[in-house]
Amino acid sequence: MKEKVIEECTSIIQNSTNIVVLTGAGISTESGIPDFRSRTGIYQETPEELLSIDYFYDHPKKFYQFAMENLHHPRAVPNIGHELLAKWEEKSKITHLITQNIDGLHQKAGSKNVIEFHGTMKTCSCMNCGKTYLAEEMVKRMKESDHFYVCNHCETQTEEHHYIKPDVVLFGDSGQWFTYDGFKTITDMIHRADCLLVLGSSLKVTPFSTFPRDRQPGVPLIIVNKGTTAYDLEPNTYVIQNSIRDTLKKIDLNLEA
Known part of the structure; x- marks a missing residue:
């Protein structure tokens, strides 16, 4: 049964020219990065x-x-799953990749059209002046100063107004894409897609979990995830509960055959 689904997914990807990819922690765990929500x-x-x-x-x-x-x-490096997505983008199959991950591995693998929906841990920014600090710089500051998290590029009346915060979206926080224009940009991308590929996400965290609803009727949804999602039984949905790395490898071999 799994082989039949892989063949069907290969055919869909073969005939698609505007694939939008949604990725979650499952693709990064295969690079040794621990996830958040599993057991x-x-x-x-x-x-x-x-x-x-x-x-x-x-x-x-x-x-x-x-x-x-x-x-x-x-020290984490991209795995074959990340690399194949970059390859498919280069071959004009994938047009956009929207990720929940904050590790930057998609860009390390060569993907260019990446939206980091929950931000990134690679940089941190002053909440007042916006000065950017690399994460490595913050690690160094942590060793050298007790108030390493206070920006010394600017001053405000209250110290916490110029705290340096990692560029990730925290609970109770908002980010670049958590705006009307940000959502519209993403939903327009998905609305134009001829295939939606979800990798390593349980699609439980809102608002990211709502994005598959924005695809056009009849547009195939391919989900590769070791757990179940709320979309698994929907029409035109193809579910593979297996390793992302192994699954994408099989599909890519079929595409090259």
Whole structure:
């Protein structure tokens, strides 16, 4: 049965020229990055409050210690799944890639049209002047100063107004894409797609989970994820509960045959 679905998905991808890809933690776990929401994920030990904007303001030092230990993975490298997506983009199959991940592995693999919906851990920015600091720079500052999280490029009346925050979207926070124009840009992309490919996401976290609803009627939805999603039984949906790396490899071999 799985081989038949892979053949059907190969045919869909073969005949598509405007694929929009949605990726979640499942594609990064295959590069050794731990996920958040599985039985062994970070959230089993750490409540979501720790990753909230309020916690960041109340306990910036503890927040950074946790973030740099658990969210910053400078040694991680893309796996074959990331590389094949970059290859399919180069071959004009994939037009846009929207990711929940904050690790930058899609760009490392060569994908260019990437929307980091939840931001990135590669950089941090002053909440007042916007000065950007690389994550590696913040790690260095953590070793050198007790108030490493306070921007020394500008000043405000209240110190916390010029805190340096990682460029990730925290709970209770908003990001570049969490605006009317941001949502419209993404929904327009999906509305124009001739195939939607979801990789390694349980599609449980809103508003990211709502994006598959924006595809046109009849447009195929391919989901490769080890767990189930709320979309699995919808019409024109093809579900493969297997490794992303192995699945994309099989599809790519079929495409090249």
